[in-house]
Amino acid sequence: MTSSLTLEGVSAARGGDRIWTDGSFSIGLGAIVGVIGPNGSGKTTLLQMMLGLLPVASGTLTVLGEPPRRGNPRIGYVPQNYTAEIGESIRCRDLVTLGRTGARWGLGGRSGADRASVDAALDAVSAQGFADRRLSQISGGQQQRVAIAQALVGDPDLLLLDEPLANLDVRHQHEIVELLRDVHAQREVTIFVVVHDLNPLLSILDGAIYLLDGHAHYGAIGDVVDSELLTHLYDTPIKVVRTAQGDLFTRS
Amino acid sequence: MLHVLAEIGYQSNWMDVLRAGFMRNAFIGGTLVAVASGLIGYFVIIRRDAFAAHALAHIGFPGATFAVLAGIPVTLGLAVFCVSGGLAIGALGKRVSNREVSTGTILAVATGLGVLFASLASANTSTITSVLFGNLLAISWGQLEVFATFTGGLAIVLLVIARPLLFASVDPDVAAAKGVAVRGLGIAFMLLLALAVTMAVQVVGTLLLFALVVTPAATALAITARPVFVVGLGTGIGLMAVWIGLILAVMFNLPPSFCIVTLVFCAWVGALVMTRTRRTQQSRPLSSHG
Numbered sequence: 001m002t003s004s005l006t007l008e009g010v011s012a013a014r015g016g017d018r019i020w021t022d023g024s025f026s027i028g029l030g031a032i033v034g035v036i037g038p039n040g041s042g043k044t045t046l047l048q049m050m051l052g053l054l055p056v057a058s059g060t061l062t063v064l065g066e067p068p069r070r071g072n073p074r075i076g077y078v079p080q081n082y083t084a085e086i087g088e089s090i091r092c093r094d095l096v097t098l099g100r101t102g103a104r105w106g107l108g109g110r111s112g113a114d115r116a117s118v119d120a121a122l123d124a125v126s127a128q129g130f131a132d133r134r135l136s137q138i139s140g141g142q143q144q145r146v147a148i149a150q151a152l153v154g155d156p157d158l159l160l161l162d163e164p165l166a167n168l169d170v171r172h173q174h175e176i177v178e179l180l181r182d183v184h185a186q187r188e189v190t191i192f193v194v195v196h197d198l199n200p201l202l203s204i205l206d207g208a209i210y211l212l213d214g215h216a217h218y219g220a221i222g223d224v225v226d227s228e229l230l231t232h233l234y235d236t237p238i239k240v241v242r243t244a245q246g247d248l249f250t251r252s
Numbered sequence: 253m254l255h256v257l258a259e260i261g262y263q264s265n266w267m268d269v270l271r272a273g274f275m276r277n278a279f280i281g282g283t284l285v286a287v288a289s290g291l292i293g294y295f296v297i298i299r300r301d302a303f304a305a306h307a308l309a310h311i312g313f314p315g316a317t318f319a320v321l322a323g324i325p326v327t328l329g330l331a332v333f334c335v336s337g338g339l340a341i342g343a344l345g346k347r348v349s350n351r352e353v354s355t356g357t358i359l360a361v362a363t364g365l366g367v368l369f370a371s372l373a374s375a376n377t378s379t380i381t382s383v384l385f386g387n388l389l390a391i392s393w394g395q396l397e398v399f400a401t402f403t404g405g406l407a408i409v410l411l412v413i414a415r416p417l418l419f420a421s422v423d424p425d426v427a428a429a430k431g432v433a434v435r436g437l438g439i440a441f442m443l444l445l446a447l448a449v450t451m452a453v454q455v456v457g458t459l460l461l462f463a464l465v466v467t468p469a470a471t472a473l474a475i476t477a478r479p480v481f482v483v484g485l486g487t488g489i490g491l492m493a494v495w496i497g498l499i500l501a502v503m504f505n506l507p508p509s510f511c512i513v514t515l516v517f518c519a520w521v522g523a524l525v526m527t528r529t530r531r532t533q534q535s536r537p538l539s540s541h542g
Binding site for chain 1: 297298411412413414415416418419422423425426427428429430431432473477478479
């Protein structure tokens with residue numbers, strides 16, 4: 001296995017409607033990949049196909065060298081609007097634990113390995129300080145950390161994050177980006193991040209899947225951050241500015 | 253009015269009444285129902301299905317009056333209607349809280365049907381009253397056998413599915429991605445809830461069902477968030493309310509449902525006041541996030 005995601009002539013459909021077609025590319029292991037495109041272009045659809053939650057309409061898609069399947073323990077997943085969907089009555093630690101034990105039948109106790117893994121995941125996102133509080137009692141940025149801890153708890157090889165920066169202010173966006181950088185440095189994990197705005201993530205992305213005109217493409221980040229491409233992608237004028245530090249910036 | 257007040261006053265022979273056979277049945281029945289309700293109540297709240305529990309109780313009402321009309325046991329009529337209603341709600345998949353209007357409409361129609369069946373059966377007022385408000389003092393040995401079977405079955409099934417059900421309840425998207433059968437568990441849960449409602453209706457009645465199925469667990473959840481503790485504490489609150497409520501009912505010649513509901517309500521208010529106080533005492537820079 002040498003690729004995290006390989007598409008060969010893949011098209012995506014939802015409820016009978018084609019969303020995008022002609023996806024053919026391969027992405028290596030260990031990358032941090034952005035998934036970008038306008039609203040409704042099929043970003044979440046791609047993640048759901050990778051998770052085996054949605055069938056591949058046509059073509060061949062392999063994740064970590066295998067066909068997609070539900071319940072793949074090698075994938076950690078944080079859905080969109082994650083915390084909004086969750087009741088306010090659960091402790092952060094219990095939620096993270098469910099990420100590891102939640103699919104098991106019966107009431108058998110957590111093993112020492114389970115506890116250690118939960119603690120390691122909470123440590124990785126610096127969430128130990130509020131792990132025993134309820135999800136409703138912590139801030140949006142902290143909730144996102146807990147969500148990522150839950151995805152990390154099974155030691156996945158691939159992390160799929162759907163809009164982890166949504167509803168966060170600039171400072172908390174930055175904290176999550178730094179967190180992803182740390183997680184990536186400390187664990188052998190490939191990270192796919194669906195984002196609306198590339199800017200906060202530019203410093204850590206290796207490449208991006210962009211969904212444009214009903215097709216899926218992949219490019220290295222230097223090629224994607226291109227004035228013409230981004231202007232076309234978002235259908236609004238976007239400029240690319242190279243700052244003295246060598247950072248790439250896009251702005252309209 | 254004076255006559256009524258005199259009837260409700262302190263009963264000096266209450267110790268003797270407590271030893272009567274029907275009181276033994278009431279204690280056993282109340283205990284079984286409190287246990288079943290405590291087990292299921294946590295999941296009702298965490299799934300935000302309280303309205304479904306309420307709706308199921310109302311769907312049970314025509315079941316009970318139809319049973320009177322058809323001359324079959326009331327428990328059977330209740331169970332058939334509640335289980336069918338539960339399966340229908342479960343099969344719809346989406347949470348009931350997202351479908352308040354349609355659920356409320358079905359609830360109203362069910363209640364209307366109940367009234368129709370009751371008038372067709374020319375059921376007397378006391379039959380209807382006991383369905384609407386429960387009649388713990390009239391629980392028969394046959395009903396107890398059904399209660400024991402339901403509570404036992406519910407406990408066993410819940411022990412097996414508790415963890416995936418919790419996962420599917422709080423976090424359905426991730427649970428589905430992890431291979432948990434979210435939809436199947438939702439249907440299984442509605443079945444269990446239907447069994448609990450079938451029993452609880454006979455104890456506290458259609459209109460007061462919340463008092464046993466929802467409020468004790470809500471009270472427990474205000475105090476602790478640990479799932480096992482919530483279930484234990486919620487069951488404990490339900491049990492205390494049933495036991496103390498029955499004794500008070502006999503002591504002062506009050507309807508047991510009234511006593512049970514009032515005790516549960518007091519516990520709930522107490523927990524709310526307690527947690528509010530705790531919250532203002534602690535400095536919480538990050539509170540009140542949705």
